[in-house]
Amino acid sequence: MGKKWGLYHVGGRSQPVSCVYCGRMTPKVKAVPVMKGPRINLRNIPGIDRRRVFLPQQKEYACISCAKHRRLI
Numbered sequence: 001m002g003k004k005w006g007l008y009h010v011g012g013r014s015q016p017v018s019c020v021y022c023g024r025m026t027p028k029v030k031a032v033p034v035m036k037g038p039r040i041n042l043r044n045i046p047g048i049d050r051r052r053v054f055l056p057q058q059k060e061y062a063c064i065s066c067a068k069h070r071r072l073i
């Protein structure tokens with residue numbers, strides 16, 4: 001009695017994701033997506049067409065508190 005299990009409904013479609021900043025597990029519906037681009041600067045590479053280069057963007061997630069702290073939201 002008195003145990004409050006199931007505050008978050010685990011299962012279903014919201015899988016937990018880990019925050020990139022603090023590593024805390026956050027439900028995906030509450031996480032804030034952070035797009036991380038590559039760190040290379042294509043302008044430094046001569047003879048490259050930037051429109052034809054696919055830059056893979058890494059999608060990371062941050063928890064609410066980290067996102068607020070870093071002004072992402």
Ligand SMILES: [Zn+2]
Pocket residue numbers: 019020021022023024062063064065066067
């Ligand atoms: Zn966090």
